Amino acid sequence: xxxxxxxxxxxxxxxxxxxxxxxxxxxxxxxxxxxxxxxxxxxxxxxxxxxxxxxxxxxxxxxxxxxxxxxxxxxxxxxxxxxxxxxxxxxxxxxxxxxxxxxxxxxxxxxxxxxxxxxxxxxxxxxxxxxxxxxxxxxxxxxxxxxxxxxxxxxxxxxxxxxxxxxxxxxxxxxxxxxxxxxxxxxxxxxxxxxxxxxxxxxxx
Numbered sequence: 004x005x006x007x008x009x010x011x012x013x014x015x016x017x018x019x020x021x022x023x024x025x026x027x028x029x030x031x032x033x034x035x036x037x038x039x040x041x042x043x044x045x046x047x048x049x050x051x052x053x054x055x056x057x058x059x060x061x062x063x064x065x066x067x068x069x070x071x072x073x074x075x076x077x078x079x080x081x082x083x084x085x086x087x088x089x090x091x092x093x094x095x096x097x098x099x100x101x102x103x104x105x106x107x108x109x110x111x112x113x114x115x116x117x118x119x120x121x122x123x124x125x126x127x128x129x130x131x132x133x134x135x136x137x138x139x140x141x142x143x144x145x146x147x148x149x150x151x152x153x154x155x156x157x158x159x160x161x162x163x164x165x166x167x168x169x170x171x172x173x174x175x176x177x178x179x180x181x182x183x184x185x186x187x188x189x190x191x192x193x194x195x196x197x198x199x200x201x202x203x204x205x206x207x208x
Contacts, residue, residue, distance in 0.1 A: 033098075033118070038125035041098045042205050044134065059206060063089040067137065067206055071178050080152065080185065087186040090137060096205040099188065101197075102162065109157035111165060119162070122203070123170035131205070138163050139202040140181040144193030148183060156181025162201055178206075 033041075045057075059067070066086060070078070078086075090097070100122065103114040111119065125131060140155030140162075159179035166172045189195045 033100075033121060035121050035124040035128065038098060038122060039128050039130050042096045042125065042134070042136070042203060043130050044096055044205055044207065057093045057095050059089060059093055059095070063093075064206075067178055070180065071135070071175055078180075080148075080183075083152070083180065083182050084185045086180065087139070087182050090139070090204050090206075091186065095207075098203045099197075099200045100203065101199075102158075102201045104158055104161075107154070109154065109161045111161055119165055120169075123166050123172065126166060126172055126176075127170050133208050134205050135176045135178065135207065137202075137204040137206055138166075138177050138179045139204065140179070140183075141186060141188070141198060141200050141202060142184050143195065143198040144184045144187065152181055152183035152185075154181070155183045159201065 063086060066078070066082065100118055102118060103112045104110065105112050126136070138159045140157075140159035142151040142155045144151075156179070159181050163174070163177040163179040166177060167174050184193070184198070187193055187198045188200065189197050192198075
């Protein structure tokens with residue numbers, strides 16, 4: 004009996020579509036559990052052969068501590084670049100989130116609420132409750148660099164404010180830093196939407 008070719012093709016199309024949808028949901032609609040797993044620091048180990056836990060150098064940690072204790076302090080672009088590079092090179096647990104904002108504004112849009120609620124619940128989870136985080140705001144390369152820097156700072160602060168007020172997360176656990184366009188996620192396409200993001204980095208206790 005000859006196989007029904009059109010039927011097989013239809014089945015294959017549905018299988019591919021299903022796989023794509025599942026993958027998109029995982030990347031775009033993270034659950035609280037997903038976020039906790041992505042942001043948890045590696046467990047401590049006594050093994051001499053295990054890779055050491057990632058850690059920041061003393062200078063970078065001092066800068067973060069200064070910003071934690073004086074959140075209104077401004078840092079220059081070169082300091083932001085250095086901090087962005089250190090956070091990336093150290094490979095600390097991190098997560099990029101697509102958090103929609105109103106156009107040209109730091110006002111959190113209604114569309115951003117679901118992911119922010121999941122994030123707040125995750126940061127309140129016992130698995131992350133002892134950790135502090137850099138809340139990094141990033142923009143694409145459109146517009147003036149100075150303007151993008153200020154906008155990204157306001158957006159990072161808006162996320163910190165939301166999490167602190169709605170989930171009673173201690174403000175000292177969240178260090179808001181705007182990076183503007185100094186660390187594009189897709190450098191080959193500077194104006195691409197994936198460059199407009201909020202990044203959470205677990206910087207330890």
